Amino acid sequence: MAFDAFGFPLDQEYIPRSQPAQLRTQHMLRWTRYWQHETRHGALPLRLRRTPQLRALVSAGIPIAFRGTLWPLLLDVPDRRAAAPPDYYRSLLARPVPPADGAAVDPIAAADQIAVVDQIKKDTERTWPRHQWLNGRALARVLTAWARHSPSVGYCQGLNTLAATLLLLMAEEMAFWCLVQLLETRIPHGYFGRTLWRCHAEIEVFKVLLSRRHPRVLPLLERGGLSVELFTTQWMVCLFASDLPLETAMRVWDLLCFSHKPPPLDAATRESDGGCTGDGLALLLAASLALFGSARAQLEAATDPARMSAALAAAVAATQPGACGERFLKELHAELQWVRESMPLRELRAVACDKVRARLRLVQALREGGDARRGREELRATHDDTAAAERVMRRRRRLRVLRLAREVEEGRRTLARRAREMVGTGSAELARARGTSGLLRAPRQGERMRSMSTPAGWRGGGGGGGEVLPPAEPPLGTAEVRTTIWHRVARHRAFLFRRRAPLSPELLMSRGAMTSAACAQVDAARTRDEEAA
Numbered sequence: 001m002a003f004d005a006f007g008f009p010l011d012q013e014y015i016p017r018s019q020p021a022q023l024r025t026q027h028m029l030r031w032t033r034y035w036q037h038e039t040r041h042g043a044l045p046l047r048l049r050r051t052p053q054l055r056a057l058v059s060a061g062i063p064i065a066f067r068g069t070l071w072p073l074l075l076d077v078p079d080r081r082a083a084a085p086p087d088y089y090r091s092l093l094a095r096p097v098p099p100a101d102g103a104a105v106d107p108i109a110a111a112d113q114i115a116v117v118d119q120i121k122k123d124t125e126r127t128w129p130r131h132q133w134l135n136g137r138a139l140a141r142v143l144t145a146w147a148r149h150s151p152s153v154g155y156c157q158g159l160n161t162l163a164a165t166l167l168l169l170m171a172e173e174m175a176f177w178c179l180v181q182l183l184e185t186r187i188p189h190g191y192f193g194r195t196l197w198r199c200h201a202e203i204e205v206f207k208v209l210l211s212r213r214h215p216r217v218l219p220l221l222e223r224g225g226l227s228v229e230l231f232t233t234q235w236m237v238c239l240f241a242s243d244l245p246l247e248t249a250m251r252v253w254d255l256l257c258f259s260h261k262p263p264p265l266d267a268a269t270r271e272s273d274g275g276c277t278g279d280g281l282a283l284l285l286a287a288s289l290a291l292f293g294s295a296r297a298q299l300e301a302a303t304d305p306a307r308m309s310a311a312l313a314a315a316v317a318a319t320q321p322g323a324c325g326e327r328f329l330k331e332l333h334a335e336l337q338w339v340r341e342s343m344p345l346r347e348l349r350a351v352a353c354d355k356v357r358a359r360l361r362l363v364q365a366l367r368e369g370g371d372a373r374r375g376r377e378e379l380r381a382t383h384d385d386t387a388a389a390e391r392v393m394r395r396r397r398r399l400r401v402l403r404l405a406r407e408v409e410e411g412r413r414t415l416a417r418r419a420r421e422m423v424g425t426g427s428a429e430l431a432r433a434r435g436t437s438g439l440l441r442a443p444r445q446g447e448r449m450r451s452m453s454t455p456a457g458w459r460g461g462g463g464g465g466g467e468v469l470p471p472a473e474p475p476l477g478t479a480e481v482r483t484t485i486w487h488r489v490a491r492h493r494a495f496l497f498r499r500r501a502p503l504s505p506e507l508l509m510s511r512g513a514m515t516s517a518a519c520a521q522v523d524a525a526r527t528r529d530e531e532a533a
Helices: 025-038 052-060 064-074 077-083 088-094 110-125 136-149 159-167 172-186 197-213 217-223 229-238 246-258 267-272 280-294 296-301 305-317 323-342 345-368 373-433 445-453 455-459 478-499 505-532
Strands: none
Touching: 025 052, 052 246, 064 077, 064 172, 064 246, 077 172, 088 136, 088 172, 110 136, 110 159, 136 159, 136 172, 159 172, 159 246, 172 246, 197 217, 197 229, 197 280, 197 323, 197 345, 217 296, 229 280, 246 280, 246 323, 280 296, 280 305, 280 323, 296 305
C-alpha cells in the first residue's frame, strides 16, 4: 500500500491528500540561522520572544521538521508544565476507571466517566483509519487525560482530530500539554463541550462578516436551502485539520500557535464576556472568509445545492501546498487584517453569545414542557441587539473614514509647509552663493505665503512681514528663481520615491503642494521684475 508524506494511504477519502510544502532555500536558511541563534548556548530555549523577525518567519511557514519543537514553545508549554505537579500526565492516566456499579472514585461522576471512556474508544477507532504510524492507544490516552484534566469541558467530538494532528509531530505527553495550552489559551471557554455554544456563537459572528465581505454569497446559500453551519461547524471544531490539506492546515496552526493569548479572566467574566479572546478566533474567521471568497465565483455560477456544495468542497481541497496554497494563505492574511481593523468583534461576539444562550434556554424550556414565552422574548431581544451592533459597526466605519480623512488633511498640510520651507531655503542659499542679499529672509510660518505672493514682501514695503536687507546688486531674475525652485522640487521628488516606491495619496498631495509653492514664488519674481522695469 502506498502512503503520502504524512502517512495517509493514497486511496483514502477522509482527509485531502497533501505533502509537505517545498519551502524556498532562502527561507530555510533564515529559519536555520534563527534557530542556531536561539540554541547558541547549547540547550533548547524555554520560551520564544515574539519579535518581528519571528512573526515574519512564522507567517511565511514553519518547516515541518521544526514544528514539533516550535509549537510547544509558541504555546508556552514549558511554563505550563513547570506550574503543574510533577508527573501530572501520568497521574491523570493512573486514576482508576469507576466500576460499573457506579462507585465514584474520580471527580467526574461514575456514569459520565464510563460514557466518556466509551466515546473516546469509539472515536479513536474511526480517527484516520489505516494511517501508517498513528498510535491509537496513545491517542486514547491523550484524550482520556484531557477529559480528566478538564472535567467541566470533558470530551467532545473534534478533539480526537486535534490530538491526532499533534501526535503526528511530537511525543505523547508533549501532545497532551500542547492540547491543553491550545484549548485553554487560544480558544475561549465554552468553545468545546456538550453544547458547543461558543462555537455556534462564533458561527453567528461569521455570518455577519460574510454578509459584509461577500454580500451575494449568503443569499445564494439561503436560496439553495443550505446553511452556513453545514460547512463551518466542522471547520471551526476541528480547526480545519480534517478539511484542508494537512500541510495547509498546519500553516494555519502555525499562526494559531503564534497568536496572542487571551487576557486571564475569572470564570464569571468568561461566561459573561463575549470578547475575551485573542487573535485565535479572528484567525479562524479569516480562514473561513478566505475559503468562501475563493469559491465565490463557482457559488454564483451554481444552479442547485449539490453544485454549491461541490464547488465549496473543491475550493477547500484545492488549497494544496504550492501556488494555490500560497494564494489561500495570502487571502487569509488580507481577511485577517480586514477583520481586525474594520469589524467590532467584541460587540458582535457579545450579541452572538446572548443569542445562542437564549436559544439554548428556549430549547431547554421546550424539552421540560414549560412556558417558552420568555425564551421567545429573549430571542426577539437578541435580534434587537443585533441591529444595535450593526449600528455600532456603521458608526465605527464612519468614524474610521473621518479619522483617515483628518489624517490625510494633516499630512497634506505638513507636506505643503515643508515644501514651502524647502523652496524658500533653496532660493536664499542660491542668493547667498551669488553674493547677493536682495532675497527675503525666511519669514515666520504664518507670514510665508503672504511674503511670497506680495510684491511688497520683496521690496520691503508694508504687508510683507519679512526683513529685507539693502541689495548689494540686482536680485535674481525670474528664470534663475524658476531653475532653483525646480531643482529643489526634483531632488525632493527623488527622495520621496526612494522612500516610498508606490504612489500614495500623501506623495501625490506633496507633489501638488510643491508645484503650488513653486508657482507662487515664480509669480512673485515675475511681478518684481515688471515693477523694476
